[in-house]
Amino acid sequence: MKIIITLVSFVALLAACGGNGQKTNDSKTPATKVKKVDGAKIYKTYCVTCHGLYGDMGGSGAFDLTTSKLNLKERIEVITKGRNLMTPFEGLLNEQKIKAVAKHIETLRSE
Ligand code: HEC
Known part of the structure; x- marks a missing residue:
């Protein structure tokens, strides 16, 4: 039982990290793409x-x-x-x- 709980929390931790990493990448992309013509x-x-x-x-x-x-x-x-x-x-x-x-x-x- 203990092993399963450890495994589940480990997977949850991994998913959280992966998700956060992707989010910061997504929010950066549009800002660098928009070029204003002056x-x-x-x-x-x-x-x-x-x-x-x-x-x-x-x-x-x-x-x-x-x-x-x-x-x-x-x-x-x-x-x-x-x-x-x-x-x-x-x-x-x-x-x-x-x-x-x-x-x-x-x-x-x-x-
Ligand atoms: C080599 C010099 C030169 C450059 C560089 C130049 N112009 Fe001109 N422009 C002229 C001349 C000369 C005329 C008058 C043309 C005629 O006698 O029919 C003129 C006329 C115009 C007119 C017409 C105005 C009217 O009411 O008839 C506009 C609009 C204009 N220019 C905009 C620009 C813009 C915007 C730029 C930059 C992207 C530019 N010009 C760069 C020489 C220049």
Whole structure:
């Protein structure tokens, strides 16, 4: 009888340890998988050279983004395909990143 009780508690202990180990692993996985696309960061990396930090620099004849009237879809189009002196970004940024930066430049508008 004593042996059985010892065995049962030993198995219970093992199961508890195994279960805990798995739980900590599971809770870690989603946190490391989620990657946020930061439109402001993309803008600072790819767009400031011509548009400037506040969108109104106008380098290489760049459009003053603070007065831009384009809607989100039109901006995505310009950023993806380029326009005149503006280089297309479809080879540099994926769709998600282009959308994020197109949303970000809305915050540069003066009105
Ligand atoms: C090589 C310089 C250059 C870079 C880099 C650049 N642009 Fe431009 N951008 C321009 C020029 C020049 C125009 C005006 C195009 C024209 O005359 O048709 C323009 C126009 C635009 C327009 C159209 C504005 C409107 O209302 O018509 C948007 C939106 C825009 N750029 C966003 C961006 C974003 C976002 C980035 C970064 C991902 C970027 N640009 C990077 C030069 C640049």
